[in-house]
Each structure stands twice: as structure tokens, then as C-alpha cells.
Amino acid sequence: MTSAESNLVAELRAARPSADEALRERVRAIAAAGPARRSSRFARLSLRRVALVAVPAAAVVAISVAGVAGLVDSRPGASETVATSVGSLAGPPSPGPAARELAPQAKAGVAADAAAPAPTPGRAQRYSAELTVEVKDVDALSSATLKALQTARDLGGYVVNVAYATSTSGTSTMTLRVPTAQVQDAIVRLSRLGRIVAQQVQIEDLQGQVDELTTRETALRERIARLSARLASTSLDAETRATLAARRDAARAELARVRATRAQVNGEALYATIRLSLQTRQSSLVPAVPSRFDRAFDRAGEILALEATAVLYALVVAGPLAAVALAAWLVRRGLRRRENERLLTS
Structure with missing residues (x-):
């Protein structure tokens, strides 16, 4: 930059006009009133008004959908069944091959x-x-x-x-x-x-079982008879006689158990x-079959429950994102307001 240009810049800065107090007050008033917006039908709608209309409309649509679906699902023949109960004669499974x-x-x-x-x-x-x-x-x-x-x-x-x-x-x-x-x-x-x-x-x-016990009883009786015959001998020593007597007593005890079992x-x-x-005799009254409107109300309630679950899930998923977006918007609005105030005071 040449010296002539530098001098020109200095003279312009020194001759910078200053606004009087009345002009400043007018600018502040205009800034506080906000920028002039284009008059339109959508511009006049506030968030509160939109919510007052949108929420009831969404509820009416959800209820209407549930009611129509309930009536469609409850038409005659859709889910009606007639069952006749008879006495069951089934028994437990076979306890064994025998x-x-x-x-x-x-x-x-x-x-x-x-x-x-x-x-x-x-x-x-x-x-x-x-x-x-x-x-x-x-x-x-x-x-x-x-x-x-x-x-x-x-x-x-x-x-x-x-x-x-x-x-x-x-x-x-x-x-x-x-x-x-x-x-x-x-x-x-x-x-x-x-x-x-x-x-x-x-x-x-x-x-x-009876045949097996009978065979066992016959064998024990024969064994007892043989032991008794040996004990009848006079040539046995005391130790052998005591052993044979103990065997016979054991056989007799087992024979008694076998006889009792048989x-x-x-x-x-x-x-x-x-x-x-x-x-x-049990009551033969047949329970009343629900009417089509009863089934429609039940089905509509189920659909409303599903819709409420979907809305709750959407709120859980989108809620944090909406909170972050709202916080960012508030921060940006605050920064813009501070910038406007800084410009007005300078």
C-alpha cells in the first residue's frame, strides 16, 4: 500500500460518522421487534397450535385404524370354532413288557x-x-x-x-x-x-414272578433236606456240625422270605x-359365544396396545436426538442474540 492510500484510509477512519442516540434507540427497537417476516398462512402457525391440532388428529387416526381392523378381523367365520367335549378314556403308558x-x-x-x-x-x-x-x-x-x-x-x-x-x-x-x-x-x-x-x-x-419264587422255594427245601441229612450223621466233629447247622438256619430263613413274597x-x-x-352331573350350559362387536372391541384394544408400544419405542429412540437438536437450537439462538447485542452496543 502506498503512502497516498495510507493517508486516504486514515482520513476516512478519522471522518467516520457517529450515530446519535435517537438513531441507536430506533435500531434497538427494530432489532427487538425482529425481522419482518413474509406474511403467509404457514408463518402464522405456532408450534403450540400445530400440536393442539396434530395430537388429537393422530389419536383419531389411530383409533379409527384399530376399529376398522377389529371389525375386519371379527367378521363371521374368521376365528369361530366349535368344539365338542367328550369323555377321555385314555390311560397311562404301559408299565413294562409284562x-x-x-x-x-x-x-x-x-x-x-x-x-x-x-x-x-x-x-x-x-x-x-x-x-x-x-x-x-x-x-x-x-x-x-x-x-x-x-x-x-x-x-x-x-x-x-x-x-x-x-x-x-x-x-x-x-x-x-x-x-x-x-x-x-x-x-x-x-x-x-x-x-x-x-x-x-x-x-x-x-x-x-410266581414261577421263579416257586423254583427258588423248591431248591431251598431240597438244600435244607440235604443239610439235615448230613447233620443226622454221628461222625461229624463239632466244627463241621456248627457250620452245617448255620447253613441250614440261613436256608430256612431265606425259605421263609421266599414263601412270604410268593x-x-x-x-x-x-x-x-x-x-x-x-x-x-356337570352343568350342560354352553358358554356364550362373544358377539362380533365384542370381538371387534377386543381386537381394537390389542391394536391400540401395539400402536402405543410403537409410539413409546419411537419416543425412546428419537427422544435423545430431539433433546440434542433442541439444545443446539437454543445455544445457536443465544449466540445470535449476544452477537446482535454486541453489534448494537459497539
Whole structure:
């Protein structure tokens, strides 16, 4: 820069006009009022006004969508099913290869005269049966309970336990033991006490155990006989005699245990176990099927819940970003205001 130019700059700076106080006050007033904005329909809308309109509109749209979807999903045939409940006659799985389980399918209300399988003649078998019979009312329940107990006694059996309870409805459960040879007759009589709801028969073969115990008993008796014959000799010394006597005593003790076990197994095969459950008739009222409007309201509620979950998720995800943007906008606005004030005061 030449000296002439430097002098010109200095003269311009020295001659810089200064605004009077009235002009400064006017500029401050204009700055406080803000810049003139272009008059438009959208410019006159504030954030509060937009929110007052947008939030109810969004709620109306969400409810409308849920209602329409609920009505569409609840149209006849969309999700209606009719189920008929029948008595289940299934039983537990087979306890082993030597057991067989039979669950005859008997129609409700029909006595199962020939439904129960007969035990195999000449074989030891554990026979157990379960019956569920429905009677008309509490009076019929009491009469059927007494008849069931008398049936067991008439066939040469006995009652193991019985439980009887009534109020507006009632139940009676009992465990009966009847001779295995009479078990079919017992089941026929018990099934006639009312309407059969469920029936299960289980037969487990015990003949293998009986044969094994019988063979063991025969071997022990022969062993005891041999030991007794040796002990009858007069040429035995004291030590040998004591050893043989101890062996014979052990064999006799084992023989007693084998006989007791065989008697127990034969006892299980001699009497069959019948578990009888008597119950009063259940209510036959069919629950009311929900109407289309009920299903529509339920479906609409589910959709509104899903929409609320989506909105909440969006707020959780976008909330921090919106907070950061708002903070940046406030900082920028503050800086701009400070810059304007600095310019006005300079």
C-alpha cells in the first residue's frame, strides 16, 4: 500500500460518522421487534397450535385404524370354532413288557357289560380298573355310593377306602378289592350305577414272578433236606456240625422270605383293585359365544396396545436426538442474540 492510500484510509477512519442516540434507540427497537417476516398462512402457525391440532388428529387416526381392523378381523367365520367335549378314556403308558393296558372305548350313557377284558385263567395277574361314573344329583350320588360298597361285599371283596363330599354338587371316590374271578361282574354292576364318563383297565402278568419264587422255594427245601441229612450223621466233629447247622438256619430263613413274597404276589393276583369315582352331573350350559362387536372391541384394544408400544419405542429412540437438536437450537439462538447485542452496543 502506498503512502497516498495510507493517508486516504486514515482520513476516512478519522471522518467516520457517529450515530446519535435517537438513531441507536430506533435500531434497538427494530432489532427487538425482529425481522419482518413474509406474511403467509404457514408463518402464522405456532408450534403450540400445530400440536393442539396434530395430537388429537393422530389419536383419531389411530383409533379409527384399530376399529376398522377389529371389525375386519371379527367378521363371521374368521376365528369361530366349535368344539365338542367328550369323555377321555385314555390311560397311562404301559408299565413294562409284562403288562398290558386296555382302555375300552365306551359311549357315555351305555353300560359297558362286555367292555372289561377278562383275566387269563390259570395265570397270576395284577388286575386294576378305574371307572368314572356320572349320576343325576346328590341323592343319586348317595344311593350309588351305598350300592357300590354293597356290590364289593356281595362278590366276596372288601372296601379299602372311601371319600364322600357334597354341597350343591358332589363326588364320591372309593377303592374296592374284589376277587379277580369276579372282577368282570363287579365292573358290569358298577357301570350300571350311572353314565360312564371314563373307563380304564390294566392287567399286569405276575406268573413269571410266581414261577421263579416257586423254583427258588423248591431248591431251598431240597438244600435244607440235604443239610439235615448230613447233620443226622454221628461222625461229624463239632466244627463241621456248627457250620452245617448255620447253613441250614440261613436256608430256612431265606425259605421263609421266599414263601412270604410268593404269598404276597399270589394275594395281589387273587384280588383285583377297582378305583371308582362317582360324580354328579356337570352343568350342560354352553358358554356364550362373544358377539362380533365384542370381538371387534377386543381386537381394537390389542391394536391400540401395539400402536402405543410403537409410539413409546419411537419416543425412546428419537427422544435423545430431539433433546440434542433442541439444545443446539437454543445455544445457536443465544449466540445470535449476544452477537446482535454486541453489534448494537459497539
